Amino acid sequence: MRPLLATVDLAAIRHNYALAQRCAPSRQVFAVVKANAYGHGVREVVSSLEAADGFAVACLEEAVTVRALHERARVLLLEGCFEPAEYRLASQLRLDVVVHDAAQAEALLAAELAAPLAVWLKLDSGMHRLGFNDRDLRHWHGRLVAAASVAELNVLSHLACADERGHPLIEEQLEAFLAVLDLPFAQRSLANSAAVLTLPAAHMDWLRPGILLYGSSPFADLSAAQLGLKPAMRLTARLIAVREVAVGDTVGYGAAWLAQRPSRIGTVSCGYADGYPRQAPSGTPVAIGGRRVPLVGRVSMDLLCVDLTDAPQAQLGDEVELWGAQVPVDELAQACGTLGYELLTRVTARVPRRYSNG
Numbered sequence: 001m002r003p004l005l006a007t008v009d010l011a012a013i014r015h016n017y018a019l020a021q022r023c024a025p026s027r028q029v030f031a032v033v034k035a036n037a038y039g040h041g042v043r044e045v046v047s048s049l050e051a052a053d054g055f056a057v058a059c060l061e062e063a064v065t066v067r068a069l070h071e072r073a074r075v076l077l078l079e080g081c082f083e084p085a086e087y088r089l090a091s092q093l094r095l096d097v098v099v100h101d102a103a104q105a106e107a108l109l110a111a112e113l114a115a116p117l118a119v120w121l122k123l124d125s126g127m128h129r130l131g132f133n134d135r136d137l138r139h140w141h142g143r144l145v146a147a148a149s150v151a152e153l154n155v156l157s158h159l160a161c162a163d164e165r166g167h168p169l170i171e172e173q174l175e176a177f178l179a180v181l182d183l184p185f186a187q188r189s190l191a192n193s194a195a196v197l198t199l200p201a202a203h204m205d206w207l208r209p210g211i212l213l214y215g216s217s218p219f220a221d222l223s224a225a226q227l228g229l230k231p232a233m234r235l236t237a238r239l240i241a242v243r244e245v246a247v248g249d250t251v252g253y254g255a256a257w258l259a260q261r262p263s264r265i266g267t268v269s270c271g272y273a274d275g276y277p278r279q280a281p282s283g284t285p286v287a288i289g290g291r292r293v294p295l296v297g298r299v300s301m302d303l304l305c306v307d308l309t310d311a312p313q314a315q316l317g318d319e320v321e322l323w324g325a326q327v328p329v330d331e332l333a334q335a336c337g338t339l340g341y342e343l344l345t346r347v348t349a350r351v352p353r354r355y356s357n358g
Helices: 010-023 034-038 042-048 060-069 086-092 102-110 134-144 168-179 193-198 329-335 340-346
Strands: 004-009 028-032 054-057 074-077 096-099 117-122 150-156 233-245 263-268 285-288 291-296 304-307 319-323 353-356
Touching (some): 004 010, 010 028, 010 042, 010 193, 010 353, 034 042, 034 340, 042 060, 054 060, 060 074, 117 134, 134 150, 263 291, 263 319, 285 329, 319 329, 329 340
Parallel strands (some): 004 353, 028 054, 054 074, 074 096, 096 117
Antiparallel strands (some): 233 263, 233 319, 263 304, 285 319
C-alpha cells in the first residue's frame, strides 16, 4: 500500500468537546460534524461523541447519516431544507431545521408532516450571508410561533469576525441578536468555536463548536496548544527516495528550487491529490524523527521533496509528519496563506484513515 495515512485520535476530539462544555457549563452543545466531520470521518466522530447533546450538519444527506448513528441527540440542519419535500423526511428523522428565508418558511407552512419540527429562525445579524433582517424575522416569528408544523421556535445567528478579537462587528452582531430576544423563543444559539472560547456573552443556550473539536485554533494569534486543544489528525507519509544533488542542481517542476550547497534531497509519498496544499512554499516544515526539515520545490500531485542535508539521521523508509503534534496544521496553513479548516477538510478519500483512542 502507498505509505500515507491520516491517523485520527478520537480521544482528542472528546477532550476538545469537553473543553467547549467547560467554557459554558450550563449550556448545551451542537458538535458541528458537517463535511465528513471536517475530514475526520463523520461515522467515527459521531460514534465517539456518544454523550453529545446534538450535532450540526449542512444538508439532509449528512443528517441521515448522523441520525442512523445517534438516536437520541438533536441534529441541526444548518442551511435548512433545499426542497419542500425535504421537510417530510426532516420530520421523520426528528431534525432541528434552520429557516433562513421566506421561501423556506412558506414551504414549511405548506408541508404535511408526520410530526411538527423544532425550527430555528436565522437572523442576519451582520454577516449578510443567510438569514432574515430584524423586521422580517419578527414577521415570520408571528406566523410560525403557533403554526401546526412547528413544535418549538428557536433563533440563531452566525458571527463573522469572532476570530478577530476586538473587531467592532462582534459587538454589533451581539447587539443585533440581543435586540430580537424580546420575542418569545424556546432556545437561542450564537457561539461558534471562537466565541465559545473567548466570548461568554455569546454563549446563549446552545454552543456550536466546529474547528475547535478537531484541535485547530480559530485564531491567528492563539495556537491550539495555548487554548488547551489537542490536535485530532496526524497526516504521515514516508521517505520513498533519497538522493544527493550538486550545487546548481534544481528540484521539482519548473526547476523552482536551486541547490545553493551540496544537498541531500528526500522524496515523500504525499502530494496535492492527497490534500497537501500545492501552494506550500519552499521552507515549509515537515518532521522526520522528531526533527523539522524544509520542503523544497513545488508540491506535485503525488509527491513532495524535502531537504535532508541538516538531518543526516533521516533514512529511506522513515516516517514523515506533514502535520500533527510536531507540525501543527495551523502553522502549515499560515505558511500557505489559508486556514486549518481548509487543510483538514481537503484530505482526500484516497488517504486511508486510522482511528485511535489516545
